[in-house]
Amino acid sequence: MNPSDRGSSPPVAGAAAPEQKQHPRYGEAAVYVDGEPKSVLRYMELPPALKAVAQPALGGTVDRYLLADYLKVEGIDLARVRAVHLYGGANVSPLTGDDVRAHAKELAFEFGGGDRGKPRIHYCADIRPLARIDMISSMVVYVDKEPPTFHPDPRGGFLAFADGVPIDGIPYAPREQSKGTRVYVDGQLAGVVKRRQLPDSLVVGRADKDTQFSLSAYLGSIGVDTTRARALDLISGDDLVGRMDGRAWSDAKESFTFTIPAHSQGQIVIALQGTDGEKAKISAVQIFTKLEPPKRWVAPTEYVAMGDGNSKEGPGHEAP
Numbered sequence: 001m002n003p004s005d006r007g008s009s010p011p012v013a014g015a016a017a018p019e020q021k022q023h024p025r026y027g028e029a030a031v032y033v034d035g036e037p038k039s040v041l042r043y044m045e046l047p048p049a050l051k052a053v054a055q056p057a058l059g060g061t062v063d064r065y066l067l068a069d070y071l072k073v074e075g076i077d078l079a080r081v082r083a084v085h086l087y088g089g090a091n092v093s094p095l096t097g098d099d100v101r102a103h104a105k106e107l108a109f110e111f112g113g114g115d116r117g118k119p120r121i122h123y124c125a126d127i128r129p130l131a132r133i134d135m136i137s138s139m140v141v142y143v144d145k146e147p148p149t150f151h152p153d154p155r156g157g158f159l160a161f162a163d164g165v166p167i168d169g170i171p172y173a174p175r176e177q178s179k180g181t182r183v184y185v186d187g188q189l190a191g192v193v194k195r196r197q198l199p200d201s202l203v204v205g206r207a208d209k210d211t212q213f214s215l216s217a218y219l220g221s222i223g224v225d226t227t228r229a230r231a232l233d234l235i236s237g238d239d240l241v242g243r244m245d246g247r248a249w250s251d252a253k254e255s256f257t258f259t260i261p262a263h264s265q266g267q268i269v270i271a272l273q274g275t276d277g278e279k280a281k282i283s284a285v286q287i288f289t290k291l292e293p294p295k296r297w298v299a300p301t302e303y304v305a306m307g308d309g310n311s312k313e314g315p316g317h318e319a320p
Contacts, residue, residue: 028283029119029136031074034145035172038074039189040182041119041136043111044235045284047073047187048291055108055122063114064122068104075188076141078104083147085140085159086121088133092159093121094150095129103127109136116238131157138170145172179266182284183224186291191222193268195260210259215270215285218258224287226253231293234270235284239299242272242280258282 029041039045050073052063071078081097100107106124111117112135119136123129130150148159148171158166169175181193198213202221205212219226226232232249234242244252258268267281 029138031139031141032170032173033074033076033141034143035140035170035174037173037189037192038141039184040284041109041139042238042284043115043117044238044240044296045182045184045286046070048288048294049073049187053108055106062110064108064110066104067107067109068100070109071100071141073187076143080143082142084142085147085150086133086136087138087140088135089137091131091133091156092150093129093131093133094147094159095127099127099129113238140170147171181266181268181282183219183222184284184286185224186287186289190224190287193218193258193260193266195266198260204257207257207259210261210269212257212259213268215256215258215268216253219287225289226287228289229287230291231288233286233288233293233296234272234280234282235286236280236299237283240296241282241299242270243293243296243298244273 031038031041039047046065047070050065050070052065053069054061055064067084068078071081071084078097078101081100083097084095084100086093086095095107103124103126107127108122109119110122111119120134121132121136123132130152146161148161148167151158151160151164151166159171160166161171180195182189183191183193198218199221202213202217203211204214204217216226226249229246229249231246232244233240249256252273256270258270260266260268264281267283269279270282272278272280
């Protein structure tokens with residue numbers, strides 16, 4: 001195997017522990033399969049088919065999501081999983097495929113705020129990985145490609161292939177993991193909006209200093225057919241900020257535009273319907289064609305417009 005296919009690694013001398021470095025990723029808890037971005041672990045971006053299970057905690061129960069169930073609904077054949085590596089910043093917790101299968105009913109994750117915030121791994125009592133983490137910053141699943149080996153050391157350990165060179169970054173993944181707005185169709189990642197990859201054919205005008213792009217044309221350019229869309233959700237961080245049913249989307253799609261202003265972390269910005277021109281950064285667009293849109297609460301715009309979408313204050317309203 002060509003070493004360049006595995007991601008670059010810094011040189012090391014002797015048995016000294018490598019310098020810990022920040023892993024390139026989306027900027028959120030990105031999920032990779034054999035180096036390819038698959039999704040992001042965020043409550044609002046979980047596949048609709050994934051159901052929470054109640055697990056005992058502190059004399060009561062807490063809703064968690066089984067890791068094995070998550071892999072299955074993402075279309076990953078659990079029987080073929082060779083390893084799952086959970087990153088917590090620069091630290092890694094390596095799980096084998098056998099670990100995940102043997103503890104399919106116990107190994108789970110939850111979110112720090114219940115239905116918002118960062119994902120946290122919950123290890124069951126019988127599992128003993130070589131290292132543990134708390135909050136998940138990335139999840140890397142190996143199915144067809146060779147997983148690197150975890151080497152424990154006092155500084156947290158490192159991953160390496162047979163050459164023993166510590167791996168800097170996510171194995172097999174591109175070095176440049178641009179931020180952007182993710183597009184899902186029925187819970188499956190269909191694309192990520194990246195400013196440098198938008199062709200001029202999508203441009204429909206300008207708003208102030210920013211170029212306006214057609215959302216409908218962009219979706220068509222990545223092969224997303226919205227003619228039978230049952231709903232289209234606009235997600236800002238942990239909040240739903242807008243939902244259009246199929247008819248509303250059909251009526252609005254020819255004039256529905258977005259911009260990608262400077263300092264928006266590569267995310268698209270959309271004027272929210274039913275407001276006085278308020279805009280919000282959109283971290284994900286979710287389109288439902290075959291699946292029933294989940295019941296969700298629409299956050300009040302004053303708490304999410306151009307923000308990080310991390311507040312749930314105010315009255316809001318239920319999505320239609």
